[in-house]
Amino acid sequence: MDTVIRTENLSKHYGGAYCVQQVNLAVGEGEVYGFLGPNGAGKSTTLKMLLGLVKPSEGSVSVFRKDFSRNRLEILSQTGSLIEAPSYYGHLTGLENMRVMQRLRDVPDKQVEKALQIVRLEKQQNKKVDQYSLGMKQRLGIAMALLHFPKLVILDEPTNGLDPAGIGEIRELIRSLPHQYGMTVLLSSHLLSEIEQVATSIGIIHGGKLLFQGSMEQLQRNSRPHVWLKTQDNEKARRVLQARELSPSLQDGFLVMEGMGDSEVAQTNRALMMAGVDVYRIEVHKQSLESIFLSLTGREGSL
Numbered sequence: 052m053d054t055v056i057r058t059e060n061l062s063k064h065y066g067g068a069y070c071v072q073q074v075n076l077a078v079g080e081g082e083v084y085g086f087l088g089p090n091g092a093g094k095s096t097t098l099k100m101l102l103g104l105v106k107p108s109e110g111s112v113s114v115f116r117k118d119f120s121r122n123r124l125e126i127l128s129q130t131g132s133l134i135e136a137p138s139y140y141g142h143l144t145g146l147e148n149m150r151v152m153q154r155l156r157d158v159p160d161k162q163v164e165k166a167l168q169i170v171r172l173e174k175q176q177n178k179k180v181d182q183y184s185l186g187m188k189q190r191l192g193i194a195m196a197l198l199h200f201p202k203l204v205i206l207d208e209p210t211n212g213l214d215p216a217g218i219g220e221i222r223e224l225i226r227s228l229p230h231q232y233g234m235t236v237l238l239s240s241h242l243l244s245e246i247e248q249v250a251t252s253i254g255i256i257h258g259g260k261l262l263f264q265g266s267m268e269q270l271q272r273n274s275r276p277h278v279w280l281k282t283q284d285n286e287k288a289r290r291v292l293q294a295r296e297l298s299p300s301l302q303d304g305f306l307v308m309e310g311m312g313d314s315e316v317a318q319t320n321r322a323l324m325m326a327g328v329d330v331y332r333i334e335v336h337k338q339s340l341e342s343i344f345l346s347l348t349g350r351e352g353s354l
């Protein structure tokens with residue numbers, strides 16, 4: 052798979068405080084890459100640097116295997132984006148707004164029709180944008196980003212402020228872009244549930260640092276599972292474990308320990324046996340993606 056976006060040690064600081072620090076993104080062709088992180092993590096700043104809207108303090112960006120700073124116009128002509136709220140003229144109709152973009156992009160009429168069709172706005176194209184719902188405005192913003200059928204689409208929190216039906220529609224739309232139109236999509240969100248349902252790869256950013264990059268399966272594989280122990284005497288077992296500097300919690304009659312490897316499980320089992328505590332069950336529970344995300348962003352670097 053070719054890499055469409057690659058950054059090397061991309062960083063941005065404002066007055067000495069880094070909001071993006073040494074980020075190495077790799078977005079493959081035809082992917083829907085989900086850029087996930089809590090508010091203030093550095094997502095928008097990173098996306099803006101990819102589009103030349105913010106100048107990096109350090110590091111480099113290459114898109115379509117070309118250095119961004121030296122091939123800016125060529126790269127941007129093949130990129131569509133929606134960063135923060137869509138910009139439009141409220142007193143003009145959806146179609147008229149698209150015509151303004153059409154002039155800038157210099158594309159034929161049929162592409163305007165097609166882009167409005169993709170976002171399902173063709174029936175409302177003659178309505179003034181001021182009368183659009185938030186979801187319709189967002190879809191118009193996406194239509195503008197798709198107008199020239201770019202190879203790369205960058206969307207910053209595209210479902211922000213939408214109701215569940217609107218979110219579902221945008222999700223379907225994003226999912227269809229690679230296979231229907233050969234586009235690569237990079238989208239950001241602070242919601243794992245959003246990313247989980249559309250992304251083929253994810254990058255998790257927190258405090259300006261990229262904590263994980265890869266597939267959902269890799270994320271789950273790399274995380275250390277929880278180990279659930281059922282013993283003959285959980286209170287005594289807990290004291291034995293605490294003496295070994297472990298801090299199990301008690302849940303549903305099981306002692307639960309986070310992130311144990313095989314050898315730690317064996318040592319724990321042995322210690323309990325030596326202390327005369329029978330172990331009835333040892334269960335390994337995979338962490339949900341939600342808890343992996345929370346433990347990554349809550350306790351940095353625990354993967």
Ligand SMILES: Nc1ncnc2c1ncn2[C@@H]1O[C@H](COP(=O)(O)OP(=O)(O)OP(=O)(O)O)[C@@H](O)[C@H]1O
Pocket residue numbers: 065070088089090091092093094095096097241
């Ligand atoms: N122009 C600026 N001057 C100073 N600090 C800034 C500037 N732009 C962003 N920051 C800071 O950088 C950090 C990252 O902001 P950024 O908008 O990239 O985060 P984000 O992950 O997109 O979050 P959100 O989803 O809330 O927009 C924040 O702490 C923000 O206050």
